Amino acid sequence: MSALAQGETVTPQRQAAAADAGKAAHRRLTRWIWAGRAILAVAVVGGWQWFTEEGWVDKFFFGQPSEIWNSLVKLFTEGTAFGTIWENLWVTMQEAILGFLLGTLVGVVLGILLGSNKYLSAVVGPYIRIVNSIPRIVLGSIFIVAFGLGVFPKVLLAAVLVFFVVFFNAFQGVREVDQNLVANVRVLGATPVQVAIHVTIPSAMTWIIASLHTAFGFAIIGALVAEVLGAQQGVGLIISQAQGTFDPNTVFACMVIIAVITLGAEYLISLLEHSVLKWRPPNRSESQAI
């Protein structure tokens, strides 16, 4: 800057040098971040292993990383009492994904409907808040009593959990629509349906997509809890079985498997977010990525 002030021109060489220096600084920072992450992981997992090895923490109750690894290997090589791990995983995923889709669909539709209709939202609003404040996870017991041990009650519980997250976001998203935009298209002659297609839905999409990250986590929780409450197959059943035989390592192993799957789903949702919301200024989603 000071060079510019003195009237000198910036030579291409100097520009290139500045760019190189910037890149090098960025690389250094990235290296340090990864180093910090690795150290943290080693400290936590290694500390756990060490403490249980020394007997300061009882591995009978709290498991041990090496034993968890053994359980994982066993789950994938020997399978479980209820079939291979893949079969069980497939059942759980099926429940979670179906519940996720159902809950999202209903949440988006109802959220947009109630958000754009003042009368409806005034009438239904208090009830939604009441339902939201009750512990919905308990509904799982009712669903299993009513619909048996099959897949359906799990889908239902996952959908109920997903619904509220998505619904409130869709509702809020519609409320946040720029009224100038609505006025603008109405003056241009848009019908209510066109207003919804061109303004309300795209505008609410930011909120809805943001809620999907949390919603998928809830879908998995719904499916697992319902399986723990009563099932014939699924990761939740493996977990409750392991609990019954005092086997914390298998419980942790199942947690690891589910965590990997959730991370994968998260990644897919981020891809969706990027493609649907590519119009957005970049800094917002980047700061989320950290």
Add this chain to the structure above:
Amino acid sequence: MSKESTDKGVAANVAIDARSTERPHAMGATHQHRPPGETGANAGIGISGLTKRYLTPKGETFTAITDVTLSVEPGQFCSIVGPTGCGKSTTLAQVSGLERPSEGSVRVGGHTVEGVTKGVSYMFQADALFPWKSVLNNVMMGPVLLGTPKREATLLARDWLRRVGLAGFEDRYPHQLSGGMRKRVAMAAALINNPRILLMDEPFGALDVQTKAIMQNELLTLWEELRPSVLFITHDLDEAVALSDRVVVMTSSPGTVKDVFDIDLPRPRGDVQQIRHEERFLELQGRIWESLKDEVTRAYARTAGEAA
């Protein structure tokens, strides 16, 4: 207030359906002339005895404007100035047909406004662009909503982007443009349907001084080509005098028409920066300020009193 009020005229959409059949789809890419079949070419605006009351959230009535009477001749450029909160925007909303007047009537081209007025375009201070649509798709919205086939609408939009000097920016998103460029997009989007009435609510209020001057010049050029009737809200007296044929001064809340000044500066006005220094301009500007000053003082005293 305006958020609530825009919801009030939901029933007003019925009239629009007739429009798509009325307006021929064959608009050429050059688009120099008003499409044939647009009846009456330019339409004047006649507002008489217009009163608008709102219900506040507490359930009280709030009178935004009372007994506003003014007229805009076909193809005339009319500005409304007045202290903040005097109901300028409310007046525009009644003309657009987005809201229904509590009393009095608005006539556009000889027809009383009931429901959204045909052939109206709106331009706001906050640029009402779709952040999720590209520049081209933003400009295309007008024709598309009228049922113009996509290919023709694209040609038309490209032509308009060229006219506002944004050729080559078709695929950008609004957030990638500067404030002045976004205004140009909004202007192209407002004019592409060749409106009979152009309603502008402080369109250049948020721009820096230089950009503002450039945009004013561009607006005048385009307006002289198309000649819609314009109702232009502004706080900037210079802007009002430089652009308009007529300047309406409104009183502080509840707003009503205080004075009407006819601006007899010759057309075409040329550079708005130059015209500011002419003797006649300064004289008119001084007279309008005389009229406006008391209202501004009164409005200020009131808000200051509320705050204390």
